[in-house]
Amino acid sequence: MTxxxxxxxxxxxxxxxxxxxxxxxxxxxxxxxxxxxxxxMGPSGSGKSTLLNLLAGIDKPDxxxxxxxxxxxxxxxxxxxxxxxxxxxxxxxxxxxxxxxLTAFENVELPLTLTPLSRRARREHVAAxxxxxxxxxxxxxxxxxxxxxxxxxxxxxxxxxxxxxxxxADEPTGDLDRQSAAEVLALLxxxxxxxxxxxxxxxxxxxxxxxxxxxxxxxxxxxxxxEDLHERSLY
Amino acid sequence: xxxxxxxxxxALRHKLRTGLTVxxxxxxxxxxxxxxxxxxxxxxxxxxxxxxxxxxxxxISLVFPMPLHYREKxxxxxxxxxxxxxxxxxxxxxxxxxxxxxxxxxxxQYFDMYPEYRFAGDEKRAFLRDRRGAVVGRKLxxxxxxxxxxxxxxxxxxxxxxxxxxxxxxxxxAEARTDTSxxxxxxxxxxxTMKRRVPRRADQVGVFVVQIADPARSAxxxxxxxxxxxxxxxxxxxxxxxxxxxxxVAMTEAIVVGIRVVSFVVVFIILAVMANTMAMTSRERxxxxxxxxxxxxxxxxxxALVFGESLAIAAAGGLLGVACTFPVAAWFSTQTxxxxxxxxxxxxxxxxQLACAIAxxxxxxxxxxxxxxxxxxxxxxxxxx
Numbered sequence: 029m030t031x032x033x034x035x036x037x038x039x040x041x042x043x044x045x046x047x048x049x050x051x052x053x054x055x056x057x058x059x060x061x062x063x064x065x066x067x068x069m070g071p072s073g074s075g076k077s078t079l080l081n082l083l084a085g086i087d088k089p090d091x092x093x094x095x096x097x098x099x100x101x102x103x104x105x106x107x108x109x110x111x112x113x114x115x116x117x118x119x120x121x122x123x124x125x126x127x128x129x130l131t132a133f134e135n136v137e138l139p140l141t142l143t144p145l146s147r148r149a150r151r152e153h154v155a156a157x158x159x160x161x162x163x164x165x166x167x168x169x170x171x172x173x174x175x176x177x178x179x180x181x182x183x184x185x186x187x188x189x190x191x192x193x194x195x196x197a198d199e200p201t202g203d204l205d206r207q208s209a210a211e212v213l214a215l216l217x218x219x220x221x222x223x224x225x226x227x228x229x230x231x232x233x234x235x236x237x238x239x240x241x242x243x244x245x246x247x248x249x250x251x252x253x254x255e256d257l258h259e260r261s262l263y
Numbered sequence: 264x265x266x267x268x269x270x271x272x273x274a275l276r277h278k279l280r281t282g283l284t285v286x287x288x289x290x291x292x293x294x295x296x297x298x299x300x301x302x303x304x305x306x307x308x309x310x311x312x313x314x315x316x317x318x319x320x321x322x323i324s325l326v327f328p329m330p331l332h333y334r335e336k337x338x339x340x341x342x343x344x345x346x347x348x349x350x351x352x353x354x355x356x357x358x359x360x361x362x363x364x365x366x367x368x369x370x371x372q373y374f375d376m377y378p379e380y381r382f383a384g385d386e387k388r389a390f391l392r393d394r395r396g397a398v399v400g401r402k403l404x405x406x407x408x409x410x411x412x413x414x415x416x417x418x419x420x421x422x423x424x425x426x427x428x429x430x431x432x433x434x435x436x437a438e439a440r441t442d443t444s445x446x447x448x449x450x451x452x453x454x455x456t457m458k459r460r461v462p463r464r465a466d467q468v469g470v471f472v473v474q475i476a477d478p479a480r481s482a483x484x485x486x487x488x489x490x491x492x493x494x495x496x497x498x499x500x501x502x503x504x505x506x507x508x509x510x511x512v513a514m515t516e517a518i519v520v521g522i523r524v525v526s527f528v529v530v531f532i533i534l535a536v537m538a539n540t541m542a543m544t545s546r547e548r549x550x551x552x553x554x555x556x557x558x559x560x561x562x563x564x565x566x567a568l569v570f571g572e573s574l575a576i577a578a579a580g581g582l583l584g585v586a587c588t589f590p591v592a593a594w595f596s597t598q599t600x601x602x603x604x605x606x607x608x609x610x611x612x613x614x615x616q617l618a619c620a621i622a623x624x625x626x627x628x629x630x631x632x633x634x635x636x637x638x639x640x641x642x643x644x645x646x647x648x
Contacts, residue, residue, distance in 0.1 A: 107561060111559065115559070119558065137265070139558050142560065
């Protein structure tokens with residue numbers, strides 16, 4: 029049997045607020061298989077984004093281990109984590125987080141500047157990624173010249189250009205209209221089905237969640253499997 | 264390349280803010296440069312001094328003269344090549360505000376000791392032939408429009424009465440730092456006139472300029488000169504021309520120190536302004552820095568972006584400030600007339616200006632850069648939402 033891409037074991041995480049520790053995640057253990065499209069849902073403040081951040085290596089748990097493709101990322105130093113993120117994870121944020129002073133092309137090229145790829149190879153990769161998201165004709169546009177949906181597609185191109193195994197998406201449709209949201213979800217679906225990317229997506233949006241192959245609910249720091257989307261309170 | 268592209272575009276992101284910051288830097292660097300140039304002008308006399316020239320004066324004070332017969336005794340001291348008498352005249356040309364230095368000098372000796380004063384054609388000879396002739400420097404001539412052949416009237420203050428001279432020569436400086444704001448005339452003319460008008464003040468000399476054969480023996484010769492007049496009614500003090508000039512600077516040292524302090528205060532003020540700009544910029548971009556770090560960029564890269572932007576703005580302000588210093592200093596020089604004989608922007612001043620601009624750029628980025636490098640990704644991303 030193939031080893032799971034993500035193996036989370038006994039994860040604890042709390043924040044300090046007003047001098048007191050507020051527990052957010054309590055003894056979570058779960059696996060995400062390679063090629064999965066996992067939707068993480070739950071009410072506001074339930075710790076969905078916190079869990080996503082831990083899986084993506086941009087935050088560290090208080091206790092527990094997170095193995096991604098066999099690497100325990102909780103044991104990596106800050107600089108090792110940065111290197112690991114550059115090659116292993118693609119990020120899609122709710123507010124796109126593009127560099128406003130760079131064009132769509134340059135934004136997508138940004139993560140590739142951390143690789144030893146030649147300029148020519150980088151150009152080819154970027155062009156392919158932008159073609160895939162349907163923005164080949166908008167390469168020279170700045171984010172302010174693109175719609176929200178287009179900006180999110182640029183962000184998706186940036187997430188996939190380094191060919192990571194894992195893509196994490198935090199409310200990727202949270203700032204989009206229905207039409208744009210549908211396009212973005214279709215893209216994520218395509219990445220998962222066609223390119224075998226493992227996707228973990230935090231969402232409040234039931235339509236978005238329906239795209240996922242599996243749903244996990246997070247509430248009061250505990251995780252449960254989800255079947256019926258309509259019986260859960262998501263707010 | 265991506266790094267420099269990001270730095271350049273970030274710097275130009277808020278054009279008004281960047282423009283005003285650069286303008287502030289230009290003004291600060293320009294002010295700093297001008298003030299340093301003024302301080303440099305204070306030392307122009309000392310810097311132009313020659314090592315083979317000594318100055319002998321009354322040991323009590325410059326105000327008190329020495330007898331003319333000292334000249335021959337000084338000339339007899341071994342190692343002395345030439346001796347020339349000189350008196351500060353202190354006359355008024357038209358209006359007391361139109362100040363310029365005037366000296367009565369032993370013309371034949373004096374200009375041989377000052378090879379940095381350059382004369383055209385026969386002008387020097389014409390001056391030496393005319394006992395009422397005068398020599399004016401190029402800057403002085405340009406300031407008041409003096410030409411060869413013009414009559415130059417002065418009203419005496421130290422040496423009373425009306426005096427009239429004919430401009431016979433205009434000298435240029437061998438170097439930019441040579442003082443060409445002075446007027447010279449014959450000491451003999453002064454002395455003869457004083458013999459007629461106030462006989463008891465005749466044959467009195469303000470200073471003797473002494474040229475020596477070997478500058479390495481200046482201390483020894485100075486002592487030998489002064490030893491000649493020990494226990495006389497007018498004991499002397501002989502020192503190098505540079506020490507003599509620095510004595511004048513020391514009299515106004517408080518002003519020089521004040522100007523220096525102000526020049527650095529100006530730099531400190533712009534540092535505060537620049538630091539505020541960079542702090543604002545850095546705070547606004549926390550989400551971008553967090554995104555870059557999430558994508559795998561090291562904290563050092565993020566800090567370098569802040570430093571790069573700060574340095575780019577500082578360098579732009581510094582270079583423009585330096586470029587403006589030259590024309591502004593030239594304009595200032597014309598406006599102040601002969602107040603500052605040599606107002607020259609030195610290479611040291613330019614280097615100091617650029618160093619200050621770079622130091623401001625670096626210092627202003629220290630805290631914002633540290634903050635950007637240390638921002639926790641999760642907190643930085645939250646700053647956006």
